[in-house]
Amino acid sequence: MKQSITTALLLLLxxxxxxxxxxxxxxxxxxxVLSFKPGEEAKIAEAFLSLKDSTxxxxxxxxxxxxxLSIAQVNHILIQGEGHDKTVxxxxxxxxxxxxxxxxxxxxxxxxxxTIRDSKGDLLKINKSVNVTVTNLxxxxxxxxxxxxxxxxxxxxxxxxxxxxxxxxxxxxxxxYVGQTDSAIVRKCKAAKNVAGCEIENTSNAEVYDNEFYNxxxxxxxxxxxxxxxxxxxxxxxxxxxxxxxxxxxxKAGSFGTTWGVGNASPGSGIIILAAxxxxxxxxxxxxxxxxSITIASGxxxxxxxxxxxxxxxxxxxxxxxxxxxxxxxxxxxxxxAYEHRIGQLLVATEAQLNKLEPTRKNKRIxxxxxxxxxxxxxTKGTALNPDSICINQPGDNxxxxxxxxxxxxxxxxxxxxxISPYQCK
Amino acid sequence: xxxxxxxxxxxxxSTTFSLLMEQGCKNKTNQQSGISQGSFEFKEKLSDYxxxxxxxxxxxxxxxxxxxxxxxxxxxxxxIKDRFIVxxxxxxxxxxxxxxxxxxDSSIIIKNFAYTNAAHEKVMIETRLLVKDPxxxxxxxxxxxxxxxxxxxxxxxxxARIPITLLxxxxxxxxxxxQVPNTNDCKRCxxxxxxxxxxxxxARNLNFTLTGQAVNQLSQWVAKGKLSGLPELSKVHQLPxxxxxxxxxxxxxxxxxxxxxxxxCHTKGGDAYNTxxxxxYQETNADHLGMRKAPVSAGGGAGxxxxxxxxxxxxxxxxxxxxxxxxxxxxxxxxxxxIIHKEGVELIKEWIRSLPKQK
Numbered sequence: 108m109k110q111s112i113t114t115a116l117l118l119l120l121x122x123x124x125x126x127x128x129x130x131x132x133x134x135x136x137x138x139x140v141l142s143f144k145p146g147e148e149a150k151i152a153e154a155f156l157s158l159k160d161s162t163x164x165x166x167x168x169x170x171x172x173x174x175x176l177s178i179a180q181v182n183h184i185l186i187q188g189e190g191h192d193k194t195v196x197x198x199x200x201x202x203x204x205x206x207x208x209x210x211x212x213x214x215x216x217x218x219x220x221x222t223i224r225d226s227k228g229d230l231l232k233i234n235k236s237v238n239v240t241v242t243n244l245x246x247x248x249x250x251x252x253x254x255x256x257x258x259x260x261x262x263x264x265x266x267x268x269x270x271x272x273x274x275x276x277x278x279x280x281x282x283x284y285v286g287q288t289d290s291a292i293v294r295k296c297k298a299a300k301n302v303a304g305c306e307i308e309n310t311s312n313a314e315v316y317d318n319e320f321y322n323x324x325x326x327x328x329x330x331x332x333x334x335x336x337x338x339x340x341x342x343x344x345x346x347x348x349x350x351x352x353x354x355x356x357x358x359k360a361g362s363f364g365t366t367w368g369v370g371n372a373s374p375g376s377g378i379i380i381l382a383a384x385x386x387x388x389x390x391x392x393x394x395x396x397x398x399x400s401i402t403i404a405s406g407x408x409x410x411x412x413x414x415x416x417x418x419x420x421x422x423x424x425x426x427x428x429x430x431x432x433x434x435x436x437x438x439x440x441x442x443x444x445a446y447e448h449r450i451g452q453l454l455v456a457t458e459a460q461l462n463k464l465e466p467t468r469k470n471k472r473i474x475x476x477x478x479x480x481x482x483x484x485x486x487t488k489g490t491a492l493n494p495d496s497i498c499i500n501q502p503g504d505n506x507x508x509x510x511x512x513x514x515x516x517x518x519x520x521x522x523x524x525x526x527i528s529p530y531q532c533k
Numbered sequence: 534x535x536x537x538x539x540x541x542x543x544x545x546x547s548t549t550f551s552l553l554m555e556q557g558c559k560n561k562t563n564q565q566s567g568i569s570q571g572s573f574e575f576k577e578k579l580s581d582y583x584x585x586x587x588x589x590x591x592x593x594x595x596x597x598x599x600x601x602x603x604x605x606x607x608x609x610x611x612x613i614k615d616r617f618i619v620x621x622x623x624x625x626x627x628x629x630x631x632x633x634x635x636x637x638d639s640s641i642i643i644k645n646f647a648y649t650n651a652a653h654e655k656v657m658i659e660t661r662l663l664v665k666d667p668x669x670x671x672x673x674x675x676x677x678x679x680x681x682x683x684x685x686x687x688x689x690x691x692x693a694r695i696p697i698t699l700l701x702x703x704x705x706x707x708x709x710x711x712q713v714p715n716t717n718d719c720k721r722c723x724x725x726x727x728x729x730x731x732x733x734x735x736a737r738n739l740n741f742t743l744t745g746q747a748v749n750q751l752s753q754w755v756a757k758g759k760l761s762g763l764p765e766l767s768k769v770h771q772l773p774x775x776x777x778x779x780x781x782x783x784x785x786x787x788x789x790x791x792x793x794x795x796x797x798c799h800t801k802g803g804d805a806y807n808t809x810x811x812x813x814y815q816e817t818n819a820d821h822l823g824m825r826k827a828p829v830s831a832g833g834g835a836g837x838x839x840x841x842x843x844x845x846x847x848x849x850x851x852x853x854x855x856x857x858x859x860x861x862x863x864x865x866x867x868x869x870x871x872i873i874h875k876e877g878v879e880l881i882k883e884w885i886r887s888l889p890k891q892k
Contacts, residue, residue, distance in 0.1 A: 153691050156716050177717040180724070202694065203712050205834075205867045211720070211804070212727050228832070228862035234804070235727065256862055257832025263807045280832045287807055332829060334809040334820045336801075358832075410827075416820065 137163035137185060145169030152176060158184060166221060168193035174201055175226070177209040184213055188221025191245040191274070198226035206232040206256070210239075219243050226256050233262040241270045248277030251300040252357050258284040259301070262291070264336065271295050279358050280369055281306035281328070285313065287336050293318060302358045303328050303369045304349070309339040309420075319348045324444075325369065325376035326352040326396060331383045333406065333416035333423075340385040349377050350394040353442035371409055373398045373451035374444035377435075380425055382406040382413070387429045393475075397438040398445045398454050400475040403428055403497065408479045408512050414486065424483045426495035431532060433501060435475045457510050461523050474505045474525055479512040492529035500532040573639075573666040575675040579686035584619065584643060590657050590683045592645055597622070599759065601750065603733050604741040605775040605789045608874040609646065610711055611701040613655060616733070617643040620759060628762035630770065633731040634739075638667035642731055648699040651706060658695060659713050660686050663723070663731055672729040674719040690716045709871045718868050726802035736763075737770035737814070738793070772814060775880065787884030788814050790877055794866065810841055810852075823852055825891065831855075834863045845890035847882040856881060 139162040143151050148171055154164060155176050163185035173196055178184060188194030198207035207226030210216055210233040222245040223230050230246040233239055239262055246259035259275035262268045263286040273296045275282030282298035283305040285291045291313040297320070298304035304320030306328040307313045320326035326349035331339045358370035372379060375398025380386055382405055393400045406413030406423025413423035441458075445451030458473035476499060483494050499507060507527040514520040576582055579589065586595050594600065598619050606614060619641035620626065627635035636642075642663040647655050657679035664673050677686035678693060692715030698708050723729045742749050751769065754760035763769070773781035773789040781789075792814035798804040799812040808829050811821040820826050823841030828834075828851055836854045843849040855865035857878050864870065 149691070152715075156690050177715070177721075179717040179720045180727075180729075201861050202710070203861055203868065203871075205862060209717070209721075211717070212724065226862075227860070228834070228867075234807070253833055255833075257830060257834070261830075263830070280830070284830075286830065332809075332827075334826065335829065336806060336809075412825075 137161050137183065139163070141165065142167065145171050148173060163187060165189075166194045166196070170195045170197060172197050172200060173207070174198070175203065175207055175209065177211070178213060178216070179209075179211040181213055183215040184217070186218040186221075188219065190220050191222045191243060194221035196221060196223045198224065198230070201227045205229060206261075208232070210234065210236055212236065214238060216240070217242070221245075222247065225249055228256045229258045229261045230256060231260050232258070233265060233268075235264045236262070237266045239265050239268045241268075241273060243272045245274045246282070247275065251277040251354075253279050255279045255357075258282075260284065261286070263287055266290060268292070269294075274298070275304075276300050278302060282323070284308065285310045288313075289337070297321075298323060300354060302354075302356055303372060304352065306330060306369070307339065307342055308332065309335045309337055311337065311339050311341050313339075313342045315342070315344045316346045319350075321349070321351045322354055323352045324354045324356040324358075324374050325372035325379055326350070326393075327377070328369065328372065328379045328381070329383045329386060330379075330381045331406075331421060333410075333413065333418075333421040335420060338420045338422075339383050342383065342386045344378070344386070344388045345390045347391045348394075349391060349396065352377060352396045353398075353438075353444070355444035356448055371450055373448050373454055375399065375442040375451070375454075377401060379404065380428060381409070382421070382423045382425060384422065384425055385427045386425075387431075389429070389431045389433060391433045393433055393435045395436065395438045397440065397442045398451060399473065399477040400435045400437060401430060401433075402477045402479075404479040404512075405481040407481045407485070417486075424481070424486070424495055425497075426483070428496070429498045429500075429532065430476065431498075431500035435501065435503070435506075437472050437475060439472070453512075453515060454510075456515075457508065457523050460518075460521060461508060461525065464522060465525065468505075468525075471505050474508040475503075476501070476507045478507065478509050478530075480509040480523075481513055485513070497530050498532035499527060499530045572668045573664060573673065575662070575664070575673070575688060577688050579660055579677045582641075584617065584641075589685065590679075592617075598643075599754075599757070601734070601739065602743055603738045603793070604772050605738065605793045607733070607793050608877055609869050610709060610872045611648065611699055611707070611874075612658070612711075613647045613649065615643075615645040615647070617645075618734070618759075619643065625759055625761045626754070628736060628760060628764070630736065632735060634734050634736060634760070636665055636731070636734075638665055638670060640665045642734065644733075648697055648711070651698050651700065653700065656697070657683055657686070658697070658711060659689075661719065672723070672731065674716055674723065674729065676713060676716065676719065678713060689713065692718060707872055712869055712871055714869055721804050721868065722797050722866075724804065725797075725800065732797045735772075737772040740766070740769050740771045741774060776876075783880075783884055783887055787880055790880055794877065798866070823850075824888075832862070834865075836863065842885055842888075844888035845886060847885040850885050853878065853881055853885060 142165040144167040155178055158181045160181050161183040165187045168189040205228035208231045213236045215238045216236050217240040220243045224247050248255035255277045257280040259278045259282045261284045265288045268288055268291040270293045275298045278301040281303040282301035286308045288310045293315045294317045296318045299322045302324045304323040304326045308330045329342050353375045356374050377393040377396030377400040379402040403425055441455055462468050462470050508523050508525050510523045585593055587593050592615050598617050601616050621639040624637035629635050645660045647657045650656050660677040662675045666673050676689045678689040679686045693713040694710040697711050739750050755763050773785040775786045775790040791812040795812040799810050810823050826841045835851050838849055838851050841851050847853045858864045
């Protein structure tokens, strides 16, 4: 009896020790510990270039100016600041390269507790790395316009990525962008005044929860694009607050013309799912995104040749989409920038056409959930009403519109309709 | 007691033996390459290696070190490049059909960068070394920066910006901040699938006859015992010479140019793998070649345009736009180019214009 109590106590002690070790990035686990202060930029750049495996670098409070920084082909690295409001890395004098901080081929990379700002390209790009943690990082551009770089936090071709407690602002593409990655978590982050707050692209097994995406052109995107290294899908999106994303689209690439990418996102978009499959969106607050709360679109909506690009890594038709138990509300009118934007104009037209076809709607807003209506029937020549398992369980009225984008070019045939019954979850 | 004694002397013996062995190897290889068997450390100064005899800047190689050229080279700000290979004594390179040739352990590839100044003098800037470490069989990179006096180049890892005034081949004058890459920049271009590899010395890019010479470069190597396993020359792939309009079509020259200048990153497993734009000479998939392919992560680098290449319409092609820029975030390649290569831009422009327009 006494023995078992001792064992239990010992066990508790061990658990206690273990959990205390895992709560915060712990510099003690690194064999080389370096520390720098502002003014030592040249030494820091050199330290990054000559890193050995298992090194932590502490950047003490203050402002640092860098051209760019890079880490390549080492393992178990921690870049630690003293907090986003204390350690600030400024890349505005960048003269070469696509990004502020570039990380390539690293197993075990953590960056924690600082602000990085104003690079010419992306702010933090992490390429082909495994076990990546980006935490307590603010990645911002002072100006939210097309002179800002592309992505603020940009892991791509990675495995096991955690992005948490971060803030991004001013990206001319996505604030947080996870691309061609397997297994990613984005949580407790904020993103504002980006073209896209957060984007999960060709990324599988992702969870996005407890975030706030607001005042972007589009709050949150899940895209699959053709011709890339892997297919995305299996994405869970819950407990997020995605609100007031009505900002103008300032992407340099094709605000008015491009077929792909975020330049295509209409101002006023809450969530956009493009050509991606196996997605669950539940228990989010999606408020005052005044063009569309949730858009489900196929690759055909933006690329008439999408069918030619089908392969194991790409299917243009979204399928297995579950949308339920979200709190959704829209404002009284489209945001002004939507009228100037190509897709925005289509959505404005959709609202008008709908109200023309269904006079009983009495000039209501476009419904919350916009489905482009392009299904796998166009590939199979089938006639099923919901062949791709789109399932919606959202209370309220004016929830859904099938925008019938296949016929949008022929006004007399164009019949968006609000019949949600084929799409009700069973 | 006795046991301890025995063990001790055994230890002493083995240590002495290995030290002697190492010394022996050092002596042997020092004359040749400066690599000691078992581990490799980069030396502090270029002269420490003994690659060149006489005045260092004359780049006059000692016996056993040989010069080579590429049919289509990478553009680096109109830099003059001198390339050499150092092989360990008695060893030869093995022919491979695809990718870089198979170099023996302890090989060193030397690439020297210089420019022509306003007084038409050749001025050394940097020397890059690629070394195949015999210990782990992996290639390693290092940079050496030349001093003002042009007497020595010293190990340099952090990269540098050097203001220079240079002349191109036509005598046109440029002022620029030449970018010496840092060691991670070197790795970015040389890494494929997580492994650092040489880029230039592929059979197909060495398979030509240098101006003023009678015999094909690869055949010369075989004759000197530097290369083994070379099949009949007619069976060896040949990368077109990008400037040779007489022997190669516009398409061939443009694709060779893109291969050399872009495909070390724009290849599966390369640094730009995520873009889906692959510009290897062998690539045949029109999407991967950028034909009406939308950019994936170009951001502002796309310049407001929709497609990497719009066949027939160079002025709407992102690829050309990025080649024709020196702005960070837009300029391609991202590294080691601060001047627009106007001849290269012209070639690619002509090629895109020649492609049949499509809807």
